[in-house]
Amino acid sequence: MHPSLDLIAAQHREDDAPLGRVMECHECGLRHAVPRLADGTTARCVRCGATLHRFRASSLDHAFAYACAGLVFFLMANFLPFISxxxxxxxxxxSLVTGIFVLYGQGLWELAAVVALTMFVAPGLRxxxxxVVLGGLHLKQPPRWxxxxxxxxxxxGPWAMIEVYMLxxxxxxVKLIDLATVVVGxxxxxxxxxMLAIIAAGTTLDTETVWGEFERRGLTTPPPPVDPHRPACLxxxxxxxxxxxxxxxxDCPRCGAVLHRRRPDSLTRTWALVITAIILYIPANVFPVMTVISLGSGAPDTIISGVIELADAGMWPLAALVFFASITVPVLKLIGLITLLVTTRRGSARGLRRRTAIYRVVEAVGRWSMIDIFMISILVALVQLGQLATIEPGVxxxxxxxxxxxxxxxxxxxxxRLIWDAAGENRD
Known part of the structure; x- marks a missing residue:
């Protein structure tokens, strides 16, 4: 166990502050004796730099306010005029959900389900x-569930993609303004x-602070101290x-989840998913993503032809954005995952912190590739004008x-954490 602590913020915690608890870095597996943090301080892993805990005394109240505002905006987005x-x-x-119904009506229920989950169901449920959770903690007797x-x-959290949808x-x-009059409602x-409310709520709230409040209100039992002489896990x-x-x-004594020292069969499952993604990436670029039909004739568009079309129209920044999100990001993500899998399997001890940073980036950027899918859902919802102009989604x-x-x-x-395990850095 490593006792060091890096506090990124004003160093104003009291020296005699009582010990908080043992925390394990979720990215490299190093354990830290983290003291109780003062308001506004952040504990980071001294080995890989990952955030262990960020404490703000008012985070629960602020996140609750953002959640309330977000629900109001969510209802407004569904009932007010959207775009025409x-x-x-x-x-x-x-409307906000027209594209979902059009995709379903044209037989692409899989695409309709993905769009519905990521831009409607997940944000609303989140x-x-x-x-409910933060509001319940304001009650005198919060529900046990x-x-x-x-x-x-x-x-x-990862599946609520309102910010990607906005892009x-x-x-x-931009694709439509040169062809017709677009009215934003x-x-x-x-x-x-x-989008701003969801981002603010997510950045304000710290999961450890929420669980600490559950303990304080008696909704979960305080966990026993960690015995350094016995095996432990996160x-x-x-x-x-x-x-x-x-x-x-x-089972976890705090939340009841099944405990695993590491994610079960992590490398095998990741390899299977990466190979599946590589196979799917070929038809994703070969087959058309949509077909624009104007006055009875039209031509299918692939992802790369859509980028070329934007570039030919002089929209170079937008073409670069779509190219990066829809072509570069998936390829780099697959290369990054393969690199991590191969080096971990070989037990490489080189560049451990750099490889952990690669994982951090890979996990964060993948969702932005949904730009093309959301763009298609908007286009097929708006351009349904019979023989005049129609856009149909493709396989x-x-x-x-x-x-x-x-x-x-x-x-x-x-x-x-397997990156560091394979290099022999996490021996209990």
Whole structure:
């Protein structure tokens, strides 16, 4: 166990502050004796730099306020006029969910399900669960099921992609403004405000602070101190470090999740997902992602042809953005995951901190490849004008969405602590 602590903030904690608890870095596996933090301080891993705990005394109140505001904006986005298209006297209006129904109606239920989950269901449930959990903690007698609800709510975080959706709307808007009149309604501005509320709530709230409040309110039992002479592991659900039972298997004493010293079969599962993504990436780029039909004729567009079209129209910044998000990011993510898998399997001890940083980037950027999928959902919702103009989604979009989802799950299944384990840095 390493006793050092790096506090990135004003160094104003009291020297005699009581010991908080043992924490394990979720990225490299190093354990730290983390003291109780003063307001505004952050504890970071001294080995890889990952954030262990960020304490703000008012974080629960601020996150609750952002969740309340986000729910209001979510309702406004669904009930107020969203966006409409006018061309040659024909007007086509679209709501926040019109694209989902159009995709489903054209037989691409898989793509409709992905769009519905990432831009409607996950953000709504994320805000709703935050509202219930943080609001419940303001009650004199909070419900006993709040910790379990919070545990599942955390899983929704990576799948709420409102900020990516907004960028997809912007790309669709730029594609349409030269062809027709696009009218932006208050519903779209509400989505922008919703995006800011979700980002603010996520950055303000610290999971360890929430679990500490659960303990203070008696919703979970205070965990026993960690015995340094017995095997211990990090709970993947709530982040608690606790001793393993004698048999090596058991449940977390704080949240009840099944304990694993490392994610089960991490390398095997990640390899399987990476290979699947590579196979899917070929049809995602070969088959058309959409077909634009104007006056009875049209040509299919692949991802790369869409980038070329933007460049030919002089929209170089937007073309570069789409190229980076839809082509460069998936390729670099696959290369990064393969590099991590190969070097970990070989037990390489070189560049451990750099490889951990690669994992951190791979996990963070993968969701941004959904820009093209969200752009397509907007275009097919707006451009349904019969013989005048119609946009139809293609099977390439389904394959590309599968690539994005598969690589995201692959990054989640990879346990970065194995990088340091293989190099012999985590001997208990």
């Amino acid at each position: 298209l006018e061309i040659s006297g024909r007007v086509q209006a679209a 805000l709703g669960t935050l509202f 709040l910790p379990q609800l919070h545990r599942w709510a955390v899983l929704l 997809g709307v912007f790309v669709a808007y 208050p519903g779209l501005y509400s989505v922008g405000a919703l 709970c993947h659900a709530c982040g608690l470090v606790s001793n393993l039972p004698a048999g090596g298997h058991g 390439g979009a389904v394959c590309f969405a599968a690539v994005v989802i598969t690589t995201m799950i692959a990054a989640m299944s990879f346990d970065p």
